[in-house]
Amino acid sequence: MNTLFYCNSAACHFDKTPAASIIFFEFFIFVGVLLSLYFLSKIEKRILLKFLTVAVGIFIFESFTHPLWVNAHLGSWAYMYRDVSWVLTIGWTALVLVPVSVIDKFYGRLEEWKRFIMYLFSITFLGVLGETAVVNLGIRSYAPETIELISGRYISLLNIPWDALYYTPVFMALVVGFYKYWELVINKDLVAPVKKVKWLKTLLITALGVLLFEIMIEPMVINAGLPSWSYIYRDVSFLMTGGWILIIWLAVILVNKVFIQFNLVEKFLGYIAVATIITMPIESWLIVSGIRQYGPSATGNFSGYHIPLTNVPVEIAFAIPFYLALIIAFVSYWVFQFNRKKQIS
């Protein structure tokens, strides 16, 4: 371990030695992934690219929420970054892509929101089974902040926290939204330009995505010093969450309006760029003023480097566009769906 890039959190110092049962589990994942890819290649085109897209979405999520949990005992070769394991990433990827593709194949005529609910139910069911497996095999444990939030509330039969029934569908909703946005690009779907931007629907879907996600990652950060009446759940303040909602909403509306001629890839980069440019100085000010305080599991990962002219740790600077990439893809996908019925005559 480099001394200057020191990490003192549980995400860096954990036992990577695998037990026989875990090696068997990893072998099970590899076989499952290969079988899934074979099966999906029969019902979907460009399946490798789609698999890669979902994997990127999951990796983005795992890499900036990793202070919430620790994934140990997978073998030193199984890790990409800190305790984020590519073996689990490809496992989750198959677990997402199979139900989504099967539902699209057999219920393709259903309205998108109905299919989306079907995705979430089926993926949550599989996700809870996956979570049960990794927890009970001793792979997954939770950071102290997360354990404090869980406070002993476990599903006794499965030995996983009840909270899994919340964070699994929220995590999956973002990943599926991310995948569905990029699926439009991969499938080269025709997307007609829209003259009038639906600002209210965009605001509502942004609020939903950001709020659900902020509640989920609440143990990672402490939002202190805001008026007591503004806190809606633990330290989630509607002033701060409302600010993120407005920034993301503004970025989406602005790019869709001003850069209407951009294709989906260019628009996506535009959303991220606009939102990041606005967010970075605000995050810097929040950190300096002590309103934004990162929990010990997050700060334990910080290398100590900051973005010049700001006080934003380099890890947070990279986590911001990651966070935005998931939320914005989710929002943009639904904005596209609001206009979908008018896309094809």
Added chain:
Amino acid sequence: MRKLTRFLIGGAVLFFGFLITDNMEFLMMSIICTGGITLVGYVPLAYVIGLAFDELLFKHIIKTDEATQPAKIISINESTAPLTNNQVALVNYIKEARANGMGDGQISGVLKDNGWSEDDIKTALGCTQTQS
């Protein structure tokens, strides 16, 4: 825009390369301690990596075929103003839709449903005929 996309892809790959191989310290120090001079090397390197990814892996995502190439901002004829962003968006869509087998009547219907006026649509259809 394509160059920027390549650069961003290459930059991300480079960053994760340093991250995964535990060489972030080297990357940071080499940039900070030289006052950013080493970026002269990293920026072209990121572009070359992005170019390789573009050509080898993502070609069919990022690269569009002839029919879906974004319309160049050109004059309809020498005496008129360049196309606005709205017109470019419409022209791009019309070209893509035609390439997908849609007729002009069908395209007009979809565009009307999406809030565009008759004039907007006629102008855009006229532009695509001028350009083709």
